[in-house]
Amino acid sequence: MKKVSIIVGAYNAHNTLAKCLTSLVHQTLDDIEIIVVNDASRDDTWEIMQRCREQFPDKVIILNNEQNLGCGGAKNTGLEIAQGEYIGFCDSDDYCASNMFELLYQKAKEKDADMVDCGFYVEASDATTISTPNEAEGILDDEKRRILILQGGYLWSKLIRRELFFDPPIKMRNHVRILSDNDVLKYLYLKAKDIWTVKEVLYYYSDAPGSDTKIIDQDKYFESIYGVIEGTYRLCHDLPSYEAAKQTIEYAQAVWYSYGINRCLYDQILKLGADEKHVSDYFDRINDSERQMISELAKLKEKVIKIPYRDNPEVTSRISELDIKIMEECDRRFGQDELR
Structure with a gap:
């Protein structure tokens, strides 16, 4: 050897x-x-x-x-x-x-x-x-x-x-x-x-x-973001040390989730400005391709992130209020809430 x-x-x-x-x-x-x-x-x-x-x-x-x-x-x-x-x-x-x-x-x-x-x-x-x-x-x-x-x-x-x-x-x-x-x-x-x-x-x-x-191509970026979120869950969630690390791992997953959403919303955020009052408008103006990407991310998020954002101190202390609201709006529109 x-x-x-x-x-x-x-x-x-x-x-x-x-x-x-x-x-x-x-x-x-x-x-x-x-x-x-x-x-x-x-x-x-x-x-x-x-x-x-x-x-x-x-x-x-x-x-x-x-x-x-x-x-x-x-x-x-x-x-x-x-x-x-x-x-x-x-x-x-x-x-x-x-x-x-x-x-x-x-x-x-x-x-x-x-x-x-x-x-x-x-x-x-x-x-x-x-x-x-x-x-x-x-x-x-x-x-x-x-x-x-x-x-x-x-x-x-x-x-x-x-x-x-x-x-x-x-x-x-x-x-x-x-x-x-x-x-x-x-x-x-x-x-x-x-x-x-x-x-x-x-x-x-x-x-x-x-x-x-x-690389900044949107499709490749989406594939990478989706892959790292899914891969982290697949590799880690059955490990004995996962439960103790759950808050931190789910914070890291939320970071990638936020990046993926914001990449799809980039043009709208650029046009309207980064402001909490425009969160709903960002989603109203995206095209079909961006909507499909965000929808797939939202479905994956429900599988891998179980702690509500505002109950996870790693998330609330490290991710901005605007980005948390964007994630919450995405969940509302494309997650299980969409089916209710």
Whole structure:
């Protein structure tokens, strides 16, 4: 068994992949495998991968998706063959410090950890941060899980024990461009016994122009929002730790629900202004496509959010009154109340 498997999904990554792979093949940790998945690219990504494998055949494994499966699907392809004791990820437009996986692995072995996190640098904002604050580090209890869920975070800054992906087996969602692993991350926070940190900046997030996270197409955005809400519920609601985390998880679900509604109402909010007196007008003026999207979201919401918004202190303290009223209007028009 390898110490670490590092999975890289690559799609049309001509401009960034060489830098990304260079940072990985020169990792100071021995006995790693770098699994690079070409997600049906239309440029020379596959050729770059082949050249890298020829130079580093003892470290690099390349796979080719004949159909584009999105960043989540590419990660699934890599996970299918991963042999590492721990699993890490790197996006093809990012890069890592040469000692990143050595330091994360050392910490994981020292603590017998399920997860280890590190600091990262965001080039676009010239800012450094770490997703796991001091008060959430260590053996996880209800409060630490609450902090982690509220804080969010990313798979690519973490090293994760392989059993969390394979016992039982879980997969990320295919055919989505954004939020492909947000539901998986919440699952890991609820499932893991502990999380520790290496308090150094080891990952460099480029946020390159044209990256998947910048997609604003309404249909794709809706699919991603719907998928992360449904995926979070499917992965998490049967876990023993779910009930204690229910308020926080349902707050996170409400955030995505609000984003999805507001994306459909965007043109009307822009025209009429963001004001509680216009909430009903927003819905009156949407087109049939937007109405269908909102209706589907409202039906899903009824399945996954059981605590009334105003009875959930996470919601009332963190979501604006305008957005709560927009959600309530949406529920009234498109949820079960619509049938009464």
